[in-house]
Amino acid sequence: MRRASDIAAAAARHLEAAQCHACGHLFLPFGPVCPRCWSDRLDKRALTGLGEVATFTVYRQQYHPDFPAPYVIALVALPEGPRMISSIVDCPPEAVRIGMAVRVRFEARGERWLPVFVPEATAACPATATDNRGSKQ
Numbered sequence: 001m002r003r004a005s006d007i008a009a010a011a012a013r014h015l016e017a018a019q020c021h022a023c024g025h026l027f028l029p030f031g032p033v034c035p036r037c038w039s040d041r042l043d044k045r046a047l048t049g050l051g052e053v054a055t056f057t058v059y060r061q062q063y064h065p066d067f068p069a070p071y072v073i074a075l076v077a078l079p080e081g082p083r084m085i086s087s088i089v090d091c092p093p094e095a096v097r098i099g100m101a102v103r104v105r106f107e108a109r110g111e112r113w114l115p116v117f118v119p120e121a122t123a124a125c126p127a128t129a130t131d132n133r134g135s136k137q
């Protein structure tokens with residue numbers, strides 16, 4: 001069961017990207033210099049947290065105890081430009097589609113908060129409320 005303090009901490013988090021002051025390039029993950037112009041004049045910019053599944057794969061073998069199979073790893077295209085690798089959760093793997101609108105959510109995994117994505121429209125993912133591991137009832 002998730003504690004109220006964890007829920008509040010997750011809600012307070014938001015997705016950020018690095019933005020280059022020299023050329024304006026927005027990128028993820030953060031690095032010491034801009035990958036486009038090599039400037040080190042970088043800042044953080046808050047993103048909307050919205051995205052679209054650009055492509056994905058379904059893992060059917062468990063590699064880590066925090067990621068029970070099956071689970072979906074996706075390349076998520078953010079409307080601000082960057083793309084990021086993340087998980088699609090609260091949706092059976094067979095319901096995930098390229099082009100699906102998703103929204104970021106932060107989940108506690110040990111000491112870290114991981115950005116994962118959930119379908120933006122529950123209609124796109126009818127089993128959202130009861131099944132997040134893809135098993136059929």
Ligand SMILES: [Zn+2]
Binds near residue numbers: 022023025039
């Ligand atoms: Zn730059």
